[in-house]
Amino acid sequence: MELALKNVTKSFDGFTALNGISLDIRPGELIALLGPSGSGKTTLLRLIAGLDFLSSGQILFGDEDASAKSVQERNVGFVFQHYALFRHMTVLENIGFGLKIRPARTRPPKSEIRRRALELLELVQLSGLENRYPSQLSGGQRQRVALARALCIEPRVLLLDEPFGALDAQVRRELRRWLREIHDATGHTSIFVTHDQEEALELADRVVVMSQGRIEQVGTADEVYDTPNSPFVYSFIGDSNSLPVRVDNGQIWLQDRTIGLTDPTAPNGPATLFFRPHDIELVEGCGGCLAGTVVTSRRVAGTKHVELEIGGAQHRIEVELPIEHPAATKSRLAFRPKRWKVFSAQEQPVYHTSPAPVPAQSVLLQRAAV
């Protein structure tokens, strides 16, 4: 099913948690909402599910306005971070719950509910555990049950709020791959929330980067990683360096030197230069380049991470070099970013660079109390 958000806004007692969110989601797409804590991801998901109500805007399921419908009528599958299983029911009863409570008119016969629940149990690879209670399952298994339960009602859209957030790294990675497989097998339009960029980039068809109640960028993993459209996205996704520079007729200056980069479209004035540690090339001699003094160098897996001081100890950046590069401390290194971007200072509304707000304490507690 197609899903459209039109200018969705949500305020809590004067605090704007979501501010004009518009997004079209194609049928069968797997979308990741990625953003720092407090950026409004959960709020958006809850609005789509009907667990909270819009302050303004519209949510369309297909061409039907869902905004006015109750959560029961919307028929969405929701998977919570902390599973929210019914602990007095067996795994099988949990999965079949959504069908069992239907009014007699639309309720499938008992045997059919059982068959369907068993089928889903097989899909989530838990066959044989149907008579266990949730307390007898591991975290990863519980989340699989929660997903099967959500799928059992044939939801029009599947919503997952940090589904792997409570699991350890190993299980997370495993379930991540598995979720993708399930998605491809069932073809539900799905939105999942995460603050883990690796998860979002690996799993999703498109990533929606959010910050402070707004959408910063929407795109495939490649798009948001390779061509971030704002300083926020540049620094939030992947590693990046930033340097305060000045643009003068397309020439980019760091303090009193040009650094050999030009951007004819950039407006004159102060700006910030962004580039990734691995997107650089070393140069011999420096006529228009960046040069710095090595402060430290660490080996991280297959590369060497070298920290440099640039422009007289004022700015620290990090670059990645091949492992065999000597990069001795105090030695000088000259390089040029291969892929980079300048964001002019005027272009940057404050919300791009200020740190994310700390969520209200009470809300944190409420969410954490599980």
Added chain:
Amino acid sequence: MKRVAFRQPSVIPGFRLTFSFTIFYLFIIVLIPIAGLYFRTFDLDWNSFVSIVTGPRFIAALRLSFVTSAVAALFNVVIGLLIAWVLVRYEFPGRKVMDAIIDLPFALPTAVAGIALTAIYAPNGIIGSLFDPFGIRIAYTSLGIWIALVFIGLPFVVRSVQPVLQDFNREIEEAAATLGARRIQTITRVMLPTLLPSILTGFAMAFARAVGEYGSVIFIAGNIPRQTEILPLLIVFRLEEFNYPAAAAIAAVMLTVSFLILLAINLIQVWSQRRFGLV
């Protein structure tokens, strides 16, 4: 040879000490007096014991005590759940005060409660006079006894359910709603089963308290033999006649029945807790 594992190995010391103390204490405070009670009944020969515990007055009192207590405890379960719900789920002015009022029946001397209830529910009392014209008598009937037992039992249910309800995870209700459950289905199929162990605890305590209650009941009961005479009162009568063996015999039967009922409730609880586990 296989040793029975009495306890899980634990880093916290003192198991032996605390365990022995608990057993010792239970013996001194609970078991020995009760055993004495049972021994005392052996002063009676079998025939007189049987005639006491099958006499019509005894049977009527036994039935009155247990049936009224059970009905009152059941009623308290319903109302107590409602009150606990309101206290936990709604913010309203005076909530803290209302919360404190719940405990009053604990604190009030039971005789005071009895006299107050009698004054209110007597045919010329504030509430009693409303019902009197319709020929409904409250004080001096089993209805009056029931009201007294409801009064003293209420805090037990509220206090056992309230903390569990407080901890109830909102997300579970929301999960039920996304699966299509209407509010009432969420309550009956998801919340009540989860609350069941604490409801049973509250019921058991309210029931046990009601069976043993004396002070607040005797005033409002009227104490008409075979009609509004409760078991504890019958025991007191025997004691006043210095007929200790007969008093002990009545008490022993009463204790046995109570114990069996509490045991049954406990077993249900163990069963439900094992099912629900500790998520």
